[in-house]
Amino acid sequence: MxxxxxxxxxxxxxxxxxxxxxxxxxxxxxxxxxxxxxxxxxxxxxxxxxxxxGFAENGEEKVESYFNEWLEVYKRPNVKPITYSVQERNVRLNILPRWGKYRLNELTRSEYQKWINELREHYSEGTVRRIHSIMNCAMIDAVHEFNILRSNPLQKIKVPKYVTKQDAVSYYTKVQLDKFLNTVNTPVKNAKYKASIQYYALFTLLSRTALRIGEALALTWDDIDTETGRLTVNKTLVYPLNSTPYISTPKSKNSVRQIKLDDPTVKLMKRHRVNQKEVILMYENYMASKDNLVFHQQDGRWLRTNVVREYFKEVCKRAELPVLSPHALKHSHAVHLLEAGANIKYVSEQLGHASVKVTADTYLHITNKIEDDALALYERYVQNGQIMGKQPRRSRKSL
Missing domain, CATH: 3.30.160 (Double Stranded RNA Binding Domain)
Known part of the structure; x- marks a missing residue:
């Protein structure tokens, strides 16, 4: 009043x-x-x-207070749940620890640019761009939607393009991947459900198709046609922190795709389906999935992504391999396809990338083999050109 x-x-x-x-x-x-x-x-x-x-002061609002209100009222209702989860996590883990105690009118371009430069030393260019995009979008709204700032202090910020260690894609070589999968397929003594081959089937599928973990955990048996060897990707499982899991649409429109499975993977998936039924009969407390899930917990519900990640790390340790994440299997598949000489457009479609450029920028610089093969092709081209490059004699008729 x-x-x-x-x-x-x-x-x-x-x-x-x-x-x-x-x-x-x-x-x-x-x-x-x-x-x-x-x-x-x-x-x-x-x-x-x-x-x-919910705001009144001319830029006097604390960044923490502003972001909490902005996320809850203006972002949550207007973006996909999976997008909101990513934005909320970036705000909570990156933006608020650095800027939360500042007032909006205390933000300066110079200090913010220094922070962006520091982030770039620890994160990839894409990750830093996402963080900056969230921060910049919030400041634009503060100016044009809420009228609590006269101008956006974060205009013309540049994200450094130089390569850092974080830009390197983590993947397993073919030998390492074989060792990893053999370790998964070796029963662990005293394992609770050691007759199950579920994790072997899951990690093999990830490494042979480049599925994202959420896409794999959302699969039902209706999505796999073992007769034609085709797998349909049209959904993903989202497992938010301290919240109820749910099925969402894939990451982007390009993520909706069909993947052709190789024969060994088709055979393994058939074997997994039979094994799944055998395990349900073998263990009294192991239940079938009401949703016809390809991979599920012993109570029939979706597998938890954090449980899968922890199991993956344990396998890495047992196999004495670098401890990566399940996402490394996606990268491994892409690298192995490119090393085998697969067409990059096919690889891009397999991965569900928005464009061939994304695939090229992500993978083409990461293996010596790809560079060596390219140079070998060039050398053969040049050599053939030298041998056959003599100018043909011109006939009298052509003169």
């Missing part, structure tokens, strides 16, 4: 309101109005902004 008072020859309003985040009382005042009516109209407009946006 606004109150008004006369100060000299002008009028001033004062608004007391409760901050939505801290639940503490705040106030906003402004003077210089010639009449009480002018002050009342200005106060009504300001109260409307406070009620609608």
């Amino acid at each position: 606004a109150s008004f008072r006369k100060r000299g020859s002008t009028r001033e309003y004062r608004i007391v309101y409760t901050d939505r985040q801290t639940r503490k009382q705040k106030e906003k005042s402004k003077g210089g109005f010639r009449t009480k009516r002018e002050a009342q109209l200005a106060a009504a407009e300001e109260e409307s902004k406070i009620n609608h946006y």
Whole structure:
């Protein structure tokens, strides 16, 4: 509720309101109005902004308070749940620890650019661009949607393009991958469900198709046609932190695709389906999936992504291999295809990339073999050109 008072020859309003985040009382005042009516109209407009946006100060709002409100009210209802999860995680883990205690009007381009440069030393260019995109989008809204900043202090920020160690794609060589899969396929003594080949089937499928882990865990048996050897990808499992898992659409429209399986993988998936039924009969507390899932927990529900990651790490340790993540199997498949000489357009479609350029930028610089093969092709081309490059004699008729 606004109150008004006369100060000299002008009028001033004062608004007391409760901050939505801290639940503490705040106030906003402004003077210089010639009449009480002018002050009342200005106060009504300001109260409307406070009620609608939750903000009042001209850039005085704390970054932490602003982002919490911005995410909950203006991002969650307007983006896919999986997109919101990524944005919320980046805000919580990267943006707020550095900027949360600042006021919006304390952000400067110079200090922010230094932070972006520091991030680039630890993260890939793509990751830093995502973090900056979230921060910049929030500042644009602060200017144009909420009118609590006069201008965006983060304009013309540049993300460094130089390569860091984080840019290197983690993958297993063919020998390492064989060792990893052989280790998965070796029963562990005292394992609770050691008759199950589920993880062997899962990790083999990831390494032979470049599926993302969420795409694999969302699969039902209806998605795999073992007669034609085709696998349909049209959904992904999202397992948010401290929240209920759910099925969502894939990462992008290019992620909806069909993948042709090689014969050994088709045979393994057939074997896994039979083994799945055998395990259900073998263990009293092992239940079938009501959703016809290809991979599931012993209670029939979706496999948890964090459990899969932990199991993957344990296998890496047993196999005495670098401890990576299941995503390394996707990279491994892409690298092995390129090393085998597969057409890059095919590889791009297999991975569900938005364009061939994404695939090329990600993988073509990471193996010596690809470079060596390219140079060998070039050398053969040049040598053949030298041998056959003599100018043919011109006939008299052509003169």
